[in-house]
Amino acid sequence: MQRLPFFLALICTVFNLEFGFSQKPIFIVDSTAINPWTKRPFENNPENFQFAIVTDRTGGHRNGVFEKAVEKLNKLHPEFVMCVGDLIEGYSKDQKEIDRQWAEWDDILGKLKMRFFALPGNHDISNEVMRKVWLERYGKAWYHFVYKGVLFIAMDSNDGDGLSISRSQIDYVKKAIADNPQVRWTMLYMHHPVWNYKDFNGFNEIEAALQSRPYTVLAGHNHQYLKTQRNNRNYYILASTGGGSQLRGPRFQEFDHVTWVTFTDEGPELVNLALSGIHNDDIVDDAGLAKAKAMLDAVNFKPQLLKIDARRAQVLVNIQNSGLDTLYFEGHLYHHHQLSSNQGKFKLKIAPQSNHQLNFEVSTIGNATFDKAAPLELDWQMSLPSPFMEAPYHLEGTLPIIVDFTPPSPAVEERSIFLTTKTIELKQPQTGLSMRYTLDGTEPSLNSKTYQAPITISNTTTLKVRYFNTKNGAASNTWQQVYRKVTLLEPVTMPTAKPGMAYRFYEGKFQTLPNFKTLTPLRTGTVQDFNVELLAGSRINHYAIVYEGFVDIPADDLYYFYTRSDEGSKLYIHDQLVVDNDGSHEERARGGDIALKKGLHPFRVEYFEGFEGQSLFVGYSGGDGKRKPFIGLPLMSK
Known part of the structure; x- marks a missing residue:
């Protein structure tokens, strides 16, 4: 049989599809033994689908960010869009102001070309007036639906007393789960990550109802991204889609994004479409969070100044690396009109589980004195290596070093009252210094006791502490705390209470x-x-x-x-x-x-x-x- 010309075969195939004579996908080719494509099947499983999730727009929102997300979603064509709340700024009982904010939201959402599923955040329902408006607009604050064999449950984490879930909502969600036992997956959405709150909120009952099936939980509210495992399931806290954020980068949980979900036979696959790029769903998981936390802890600088004499002082800035990766630090001091430094630039390599110290001296210039000197300013950068093309771990900033010789509190525990005895544990914030203390109200000196172990007292006591550099005699001012021995207050009798x-x-x-x-x-x-x-x-x-x-x-x-x-x-x-x-x-x-x-x-x-x-x-x-x-x-x- 003579082969049909390619264009004629294409027309016939389209005709067949249009009029129902064939349901096979269009792929017409002049077949040869060798072809310039792989033998993998087309990704066109009709049971697979893709949708997007937007997160917090408000809570110190930045104008134009959510609008940009809508524009990009319209070009990506998800089948629908979910959210985790905080759509308006809220926190008002003024009906006109509430209506104005919802009108602003309607204008933004009106440009989205696909179906949108709303759920309330604390900015959307922050009082009973706003709850009434929500219910008039949307009919319900919690609901569920099934799409292509997947159960979606949207919850209201503002329900009940505080950050809790009412009995009626718990019962509704448990019934929705029980009524849909054969779904291939369950997706649970809420605004607050209630599983992280210590107070009882009823969520444990819902987790118990879900324990025999695969499910995924998503929330927002924190404006900081995190993927974690709980009950052997994935729990996500999404970052922001315009909500208030320092935007220190995806490695530090702070970036604007929409989450893109592809549902396959194996369940949901998530990636985060940052409004400036694409990040995997584990951009911040427990391991990544540990790296970021170690770096954030390292840049939580607590400078300490010691006075050598009337014109000279020593500056100490301890940098602690509690992580498992080497950190790289660079910094330089800005020019100062009242103080001069014996060192202006710093470059450090800080090994894992170790600390390093910036240690330099400053001297007053001319008639300047320490008590009237403006803060020193240290421009710094901290980083650790990242694989090529991956989001880096990098922080930078300017540290103001206030010319103050008073040390921070060294006390591990803040409680200052006790009943019988009190054990006081102190922690030295800077390495290389000697911590001297007194318990009799006198000022500590180099002749005072050196702190080496926790101190136990049994009466009301004034503890005074100073730090000393025994090599050059430099010393801090005095920190003190009164620890009071108290007696239990007697109750009252109230027979008619x-x-x-x-x-x-x-x-x-x-x-x-x-x-x-x-x-x-x-x-x-x-x-x-x-x-x-x-x-x-x-x-x-x-x-x-x-x-x-x-x-x-x-x-x-x-x-x-x-x-x-x-x-x-x-x-x-x-x-x-x-x-x-x-x-x-x-x-x-x-x-x-x-x-x-x-x-x-x-x-x-x-x-x-x-x-x-x-x-x-x-x-x-x-x-x-x-x-x-x-x-x-x-x-x-x-």
């Missing part, structure tokens, strides 16, 4: 906690928890709350209490200030210690909200050292 806490709510523009005795509360009542948002109602800024009650302490012990708040807070027990977390600031934690006997003890928590963000969490730990929610203790009010 009932569950809950009394509260007083105030309005006003505060920069620090006010004197509440001079203010009149707007309203009062009783509550069961520290949900400041619930008490504030529609108000999101400029208010304060005082909580009072009695906490039921389970055993005689030293207790550590802490508050994590945005903005300021203080905690008193028996009118004694235990935690001072005052001031206008973003969410942060501060703590303090107190000795309590078993039983009821009066407490007071003061809190104020200035603007942008409102949160208050109170926790404690006892002799076991485990931090727990304060609300986990029985709380009582009159």
Whole structure:
């Protein structure tokens, strides 16, 4: 039979496909014994599919980054796009502002050409007003679907009390898993990496329901990438797609990317399409994280200055390499108008599991004095070799060396109160120095005791420490700490106490906690928890709350209490200030210690909200050292 011309055969094949006469892929060739292509089959398994995942856009978002990701996704043509939340900046109860932010998001997302699956991050649902808006827009905050035999579960990690998952959501997810026993894989998405949080959040129940099947878990929130193994499964924390980041590079977990997933018979294969390149899914795994951490620890410089005399000082900068790879350091001092140095350039090779020290002298110039000298500035670079074309391990920066002879705290443990005896362990932050100390209140000298082993005390004691260079007589200023022997505070008797806490709510523009005795509360009542948002109602800024009650302490012990708040807070027990977390600031934690006997003890928590963000969490730990929610203790009010 005469062979059809190539173009005619192609037309016939297309005709057959168009009208259903053939379902075979088009590949027409004038076959010969030898061909310039391999015998591998075409990658066209209809069960395989590809989709993309975007991560945090907000949380200090950088304009234009997410928009660039949308442009590139449109050129890559994934079958659909998933996300791990933080789509808008949020943290508002103003309906107009919330609508404006969602309108901005709609404009960005409207340019994406394929289907998008949303789930909420803490910036998307940060209060009940925003939850209501989310549900009006999207109908649900958690859901599941099956695509080509793969079960996708999107979760809301803002549900429940704090970073937890409500009972109804846990039951929903467990049912979705049970109802789909034959799927070839399960993909679980959420915003917070809840498996890393110490407090119970219900996620262990979901992991137990998944244990007999293959699955993968993905989250965001941290803006730092990490692939790790848990329960012999892959767990991923994605970095950023425009969210706030120092962008120190993929090796250091900080880069803008979308994650590209190809589903094969063996499961999902992930690569990270950095907006500036492509990185494998293990760009930061446990081994890579150890390398990066060792390097980050090495550049956590803590300079120490020792005074030789009125015009000369010694500068020490210890560089510790705790990793398994050799680090390479280069640096140079910038010109200084008040100080001159005997060495300006440095080049070090720091072996694994070792440390090296920058050690140089500076002298005052002319009439300059150390107490008025501007900081020295050290320009530095740190790196370790990387294979060709792989993302390098490289950091650089400028270290300001403040002319201050006061040493950092050498104490290993910060707790400064004790009941019977106290063992004090000190750690020398710089090598090559002699640590001298006194316990009688006098200033340490070269004739004082040399620290060689932990110190045990049994009474209230003032510990003073100085560092000395015995070769040139250079010395630091004095560091001191008072260690107080305390007695357990007696409980109170409250026969008529009932569950809950009394509260007083105030309005006003505060920069620090006010004197509440001079203010009149707007309203009062009783509550069961520290949900400041619930008490504030529609108000999101400029208010304060005082909580009072009695906490039921389970055993005689030293207790550590802490508050994590945005903005300021203080905690008193028996009118004694235990935690001072005052001031206008973003969410942060501060703590303090107190000795309590078993039983009821009066407490007071003061809190104020200035603007942008409102949160208050109170926790404690006892002799076991485990931090727990304060609300986990029985709380009582009159």
